[in-house]
Amino acid sequence: MFVKDFMQTALTTVTPDTTVSTAYEMMIMREVRIRHLPVVTDAGTLIGIISDRDIRRAGASDAPPMAEHELTYLLEQLCVRDIMTQEVVTVRGTTPLVEAGQIFLQKKFGCLPVVRDNNTLEGIITVTDLLRAYVTQYDAGRST
Amino acid sequence: MRVESMMQTQLITATPEMSLAEGQRLMRDHNIRHVPVVSGKRLVGMITDRDIQEAAPSPATTLTRGEIAYRMETTPIKTCMTKDLVWIGPDIEMAAATRLLLQRKIGCLPVVDNGTLVGIVTEMDCLRAFLHTAHGA
Numbered sequence: 001m002f003v004k005d006f007m008q009t010a011l012t013t014v015t016p017d018t019t020v021s022t023a024y025e026m027m028i029m030r031e032v033r034i035r036h037l038p039v040v041t042d043a044g045t046l047i048g049i050i051s052d053r054d055i056r057r058a059g060a061s062d063a064p065p066m067a068e069h070e071l072t073y074l075l076e077q078l079c080v081r082d083i084m085t086q087e088v089v090t091v092r093g094t095t096p097l098v099e100a101g102q103i104f105l106q107k108k109f110g111c112l113p114v115v116r117d118n119n120t121l122e123g124i125i126t127v128t129d130l131l132r133a134y135v136t137q138y139d140a141g142r143s144t
Numbered sequence: 145m146r147v148e149s150m151m152q153t154q155l156i157t158a159t160p161e162m163s164l165a166e167g168q169r170l171m172r173d174h175n176i177r178h179v180p181v182v183s184g185k186r187l188v189g190m191i192t193d194r195d196i197q198e199a200a201p202s203p204a205t206t207l208t209r210g211e212i213a214y215r216m217e218t219t220p221i222k223t224c225m226t227k228d229l230v231w232i233g234p235d236i237e238m239a240a241a242t243r244l245l246l247q248r249k250i251g252c253l254p255v256v257d258n259g260t261l262v263g264i265v266t267e268m269d270c271l272r273a274f275l276h277t278a279h280g281a
Contacts, residue, residue, distance in 0.1 A: 001278075032249075098278045101271055127267055131242050134274035138239030 003100055004093030006133045007114050007123035013040045016047065016081035021073075023080050024055050036111040036124070039084050044120040046113055048084035058083045090115045093122055101130050147241050148234035150273045151255050151263030157182045160189065160222035164196050165213070167221050171196075178252035180261055181225050187254050187261040189225030199224035231256045234263065238273035241265050 014023045014037045027034050039048035058078060090113050091100050100112055104127050114123040158167050158179045170179060171193050181189035199219070201212050231254045232241050241253055245267055255263040 098275055101275045101278075104271060105268065105275070127271055128246065130274060131246055131267060131270050134270065134277075135239055135243045135246065137274075137277070138237070138242075 001097045001133055001137065002093065003091050003095045003097060003114055003125050004123075006097065006129045007093065007125040008129065009123040011038065011121065011124060013038045013121065014050065014080050015040065015042065016079065016084070018080045020050075020055055020058060020075040020078040020080060020083060023050055024052070024075060027052050027055075036126075037080075038113050038121055038124060039080055040121050046088065046090065046115055046119055046121045048081070048086045049088050049111075049113060050080050050084040051110075054083050054085065088113060090119075091125065092116075097130060097133055100125055104130065145238045145273050145277060146234065147232060147236050147238055147255055147265055148263070150238050150269050150276075151234065151265050152269065153263045155180065155261065155264060157261070158191060158221055159183065160220060160225070162221050163217050164199060164219045164221060164224070165216040167191055168193075168196055168216070178264065178266065180254050180264060181221060182261055185260045187229065187231065187256055189222065189227050190229060190252070190254065191221050191225040192251070195224050195226065229254065232265070233257060238265075238270060239277075242267075242270040242273070245270060 012026055012034065016039055023037055026037065036049055036051045038046055039050055040046055055075060058075065089103060089107060093114055103109065103112060111124055111126045113121055114125055116122050156170060156174050156176060156179060158170060158181045160181055160183060167179065171177060177193045179191050180187055181191055201207055201215055230244065230248055230250065232244065234255050234257050245253060251267050253265045254261055255265060
């Protein structure tokens with residue numbers, strides 16, 4: 001089983017110039033909250049990743065957790081490039097799932113971008129996708 | 145592979161009377177996001193960092209920071225914990241536990257044996273189980 005078999009390819013991405021508040025809205029204004037957005041150039045090259053935690057940290061103060069609209073207001077001034085993680089660990093579609101799983105366990109990431117040879121973004125794979133693979137494999141093993 | 149061989153048994157637990165602030169400190173000190181709430185050894189709820197965040201008063205109110213801190217120190221966990229619990233027994237397969245996590249979209253399952261909390265299984269434990277079986281295959 002390889003990353004390409006279980007990765008997600010319908011992606012929501014941002015560019016480095018997207019405001020942080022827009023990125024945050026893209027994360028929360030959906031049925032299923034997403035926690036990571038890949039940052040790509042207009043040519044589709046992956047240059048970073050931004051997580052809801054990065055955003056919360058950017059708006060962090062010693063005040064108690066902020067309400068969503070307050071955080072949005074504070075973050076209208078910032079762009080994604082200002083707070084994104086630039087050194088992104090990536091995998092390929094041909095990476096074995098087990099290898100991606102080891103990266104998740106070692107680095108405690110929740111999400112890995114999948115890139116092609118020229119570093120353009122092909123998909124993302126999350127811990128949840130690996131757990132789907134586990135259940136699929138288990139079911140297949142029982143039915144044979 | 146059964147749950148009992150992969151579950152975490154060194155448990156950090158909270159009590160229903162513990163304050164939200166204490167719960168937050170517990171999660172921060174141990175770097176965890178899910179805490180079972182027990183009364184004696186009996187599981188009565190689960191509390192997550194998100195539950196506490198959502199229960200915390202917004203600073204947009206007229207409350208001062210001191211008042212907010214006071215509320216966090218005096219509001220008990222039982223007011224915002226999940227009481228409608230999904231739990232598993234120690235002898236089910238890890239893959240079945242994983243399926244339950246995915247179906248319920250939760251990050252952690254308490255393991256209960258004879259009415260007593262004996263462990264928890266998180267999505268990372270499920271991932272470890274997957275890597276074990278994939279290596280063995």
